[in-house]
Amino acid sequence: MSLIDHAIWWHVYPLGACGAPIRETHGEPAHRLRRLDPWLDYAIELGCSGLLLGPIFASTAHGYDTLDHFRIDPRLGDDEDFDHLMAECNRRGLSVVLDGVFNHVGIDHPMVAKSLADPAHSLIRLQRDGDGVRPEDWEGHTGLANLDHSNPAVVDLVVDIMLHWLRRGIAGWRLDVAYAVPSEFWRAVAARVRAEFPRAIFIGEVIHGDYAGIARAGTLDTVTQYELWKAIWSSLKDQNFFELAWTLKRHAEFSDDLIMQTFVGNHDVSRIASLTGDAGAALAAGILLTTPGMPSIYYGDEQGFRGEKGTDEAADDPMRPPLPNAPADLVPNGEWLHRLYQDLISLRRRNPWITRGELIVETNDQTSISYRVEADGHTMSTSVQCAPHHALTVLVDGAHQFSWNG
DSSP states (O other), rough: OOOOHHEEEEEEHHHHHOOSSSSSSOSOOGGGGGGHHHHHHHHHHHHOEEEEEEEEEEESSSSSEEEEEEOOOOTOOHHHHHHHHHHHHHTTTTTEEEEEEEEEEEEEEEHHHHHOOGGGGGGGOEEEEEEEEEOOOOOTTTEEEBBOSSSSHHHHHHHHHHHHHHHHTOEEEEEEEEEEEEEHHHHHHHHHHHHHOOOOOEOOOOSOOHHOOOOOOOOEEEBBOOHHHHHHHHHHHHHHHHHHHHHHHHHHHHHTTTTOOEEETTTSSOOHHHHHHHHHHHHHHHHHHHHSSEEEEEEEETTHHHHHHHHHHSTGGGOOOEEEEEGGGGGGHHHHHHHHHHHHHHHHHHHHGGGGOOEEEEEEETTEEEEEEEETTTTEEEEOOOOOSOOOEEEEEEEEEEEEEE
């Protein structure tokens, strides 16, 4: 059975969680990656089976501006720190997926200068700039240079990077900005990687579109379910479940073809508790963990962490805070939500068939919705209400399994 069928991920942005400086000059390796050690048992106790890690490779600032895919970011540590993390995860049975930024690199990556000096052999997409050429940037971000995915040498490079870290024990890759990369590129890369690691998983970041078709074309195992994320938070915020009902029907259609990667928070979006309040965050967790898919929990969402996306250079910082030194140092305010997450994850673990189940919306009005998931002769029925008060009830095969009232 693939990880896709049973994994529940604790999604961590290491540079932020480990307290690394984001916009300061790099010094000697700081070994901050080991700050995750006290949190591995926490992830297990939450009910998660793997770590979905944000960027850990050498970069200029935020991690998505890579300088060297074969080197751990010195703000996090070095190879020894990575091997230590893998050993600690393996000892606990935690799988690890790394964030692969293969659409672009940082403008200061050595291959950018090399490509400008020798355009005929460029691995970077170049465009005319007066009498010369310049790197093509990604979506107006001049600090990022797009890779040339039509160049077979780029396929070779990405395959080499993936195999290097798979050989060191990771379980697979989250593919950043997968939607911007040609499907034939992913298809070629995945085929060569799976020849050595047939169980490696590939999670494509896709914002919108034909999720199943994109996954099929690129031979990806799953893609990010942004439609469901958006419908969950906005329906709860506006106290209007019509959008969620429509999106759950779409989710059911996508889920006929593949297991979607589901979430209510990640490193790029405002915290769910900031968008919906604490009670809304509880209902969001309930929806996440009672619908088909492969769920991830963004670190701190299970504690009610706050953080809203801004508009300047530091726009993402509020969603990427440092963790305390250890779980015991967490403020107690979020413990009730933490226990709710534990109970919901436990419920899902006892009913793993819902990952591939058939989702049917049963009733819907502005402030309440009910749906069921069916598979293997079992039925999970979920009722969600956001007015006059927040409430969540879950039945399995007609027997009460979970309830919460806000």
